[in-house]
Amino acid sequence: MAEGSNRTRYALVGVGNRGTTMWGRELLAGWGDYVELVGICDLNTMRAERARAMIGTAAPLYADFPQMMAELKPQLVVVCTPDDTHDDIIVEALEAGADVISEKPLTTTAEKIERIRAAEQRTGRRVDVSFNYRFAPTAARIKELIDAGAIGEVVSVDFHWYLDNQHGADYFRRWHAFRARSGSLFVHKATHHFDLLNWYLDSDPVEVKAHGELLHYGRKGPFRGERCRTCPHKARCDYYLDLSADPFLDTLYEEPSAVDGYFRDACVYREEIDIPDTMTATIRYASGVQVSYSLNTYMPVEGHHIAFNGHRGRIELRQYEKQPWEAPAVDEILLIRSFGGGVERIRVPHEPGGHYGGDNRMRDMIFRPGAQDRLRQRAGSRAGAMSVLCGIAALESATKGGACAVPALPA
Template identity: 40%
Template sequence: MKKRYAVCGVSNRAIGMFIGPMLNTFSAHCEVVGLLDIDPRRHEVCKTKYPQLASVAEYGPDDFDRMVAETKPDAIIVTGRDDTHATYIIKALEKDLDVLTEKPMATTGADCRRIMDAEAKSKGKVTVTFNYRYAPIHTKIKEMVLEGKLGRITSIDLNWYIDTYHGSSYFKRWNRVREVSGGLSIHKSSHHFDLVNWWIGQKPVEAFAFGALNYYGPEGELNPKKESGRFCGTCEVKQDCTYYTRWSTRSKDVQIKDDHLGTVKEEQGKQAYSTYRPDACIYDEEINIEDTYSCTVRYDQGALLSYSVNFSLPYEGYRLAINGTKGRLETMEYHAPARTPFPTDVQTIDYFPLFGSKETIHVVHREGGHGGGDPVLLEDLFLGPDPARPYTILSGSEDGAYSIGTGEAVWRSVKEKRAVRIDEVLSGNLK
């Protein structure tokens, strides 16, 4: 029997990551029975792309109870704006429904606690779709740790780089407002914190951080004009904006891709998405989040993480080193070689035993988004976890909570200039 899914948040991510594969690859196992979104135009866009959904019922943001009563789903997929996640996850759990949610599971530690408390009383289960875990390089790192090649993990160095195209996109969109995204230490860095938590098999205890808004906002050094309320599409000084001219020309306006809400151009008398446009000025005074972080995280079994992320760099990728009592591994990844203005090597892992010679490990790479991780994640979601895999990889609510709790501890540490414990964040007992 097919499992019935209703989708809360008909975003680009919902359409591309879940709805399309459910209809094209997993149609023998899945059925989409309901679509819920604040903007009816998104329903229209989704059904235009997938005409087989023409008869699927549509609902507004306050119609969750009616949707469940009328469509009788087995599970809810949550893929709307980040600040809507907790509401629909909890509503679903209260009706004993399973939930698949994109990251971040919520935008605050307090909402994570509400979700875990609701799940404890429910027959439903929360799965957080951390697709970074599934990239072949990342699963190989997990296997090396489990094999004991590094011994007891003592420290991790992770430096993440977001290029000027990708980094500036967060400041054009809703992500730039902390109240709806949690800030980038949650919206983006929760991916990174989850990877480290999963790789080393330890729980974060405490974080201390520094952070700043260095590139964007009204005080950005490359701001061509201090004036809020501008949009790239109509801006009179866009040719003086380096972030704009790096990717666009006078005759070609490159639209930043928005994986979540997106936009469509007005055509044939139809209006673009009515509530949103993703080309707001990156120097707007509305921006209230940071674009640079550096932090240290302490774990319950003694490991120490040194982490940094920067959202305005010449190339995209990360550098990772994991140290243990038996050895060290190192790797570097370029996420967007097509945009990187120089040749990049295929990613490998260098393994250094504590007493021995270096070994370079090549990994078989796969097609698909997020470094080849998306297709395998979708198989686990819609076919069940791979029984041949000897370790757990799908994430639950606790995984989601620890990644968000770390991210919130980071920005609170920046704000309050003190070390912040993760249990403070997740319990709501903040000083």
């Protein structure tokens, strides 16, 4: 397609790992017929330069977001900055007449949700939230089964998510480790999980009772330093990260850390870490469904287990994402029918790309003209907000004790 044709002119804000790969290099490689990257904004100008080279674009760089909006007037802004900064950027982008794709979580507080939703209404523009897990092939198949009534009415869900001690630890190395930046992992990470539940069940959560403790990282660690590179304990630390062994992370984060002091390998045992690493919650839905949920961040395996219990059967999935043994490249959903109905083993092959093909399917849905949204997978600000509100209620319950109501949102 010719340069300057009817491709969507988009600008990228925040070019850490996520912005550079998912919404930069990969988006242009796979969906370049539909989008044109017209500008990149990041407060860290050295990281922005490196990201631009990695993406393979000549798009101009900005450190000032309003200036970029005024000069380039993009039709779409993709927001990949830390979670607590999303609201300012989203509102500014909407006010400037652009649509927005926000990385999850949409934002971190109820007040910020309110600002974003009001700006969306006021401007008539659209906010998409990148809930790529909805697009994983297993999730789509489970949604089809539930919607088709395969187990009758769903009454409860068992949902347990395991982050391994690489991925899980990564949240404790960076800004995610602070409630004020990420809302805690009940918001930052569980937004995916609460959104999956809301979508699968087609209902809103109304009450949460949760526990959340810091039991492994932060002040619970045996020793600490500032960061791995300079740490006196590196030889005996299970979480020692040698950034120089990963050329991608090294290039994007190490030298650019001189600009803003943002270390990609900060100590997971820092005293000041204030988020839980071990979380459980029970959630009651408007439809009456009861959910038992957990999130753990230092397991020897990565993946999740989910089971839907219905009046006429049960759907089970144990999805392996990383484990110290070979797991098949096919997931198996068990559809177990009550009253002697037997079991159906539904085999779902992994697809290439992040989240077993979910990342690609989501970009297809958003960018390929004529994509059909049969399963209502494309998520907007309401879905983004609802899952964050559930996470905020969970953190509040875990902090103060007792049950917390999840505020209702208009449909």
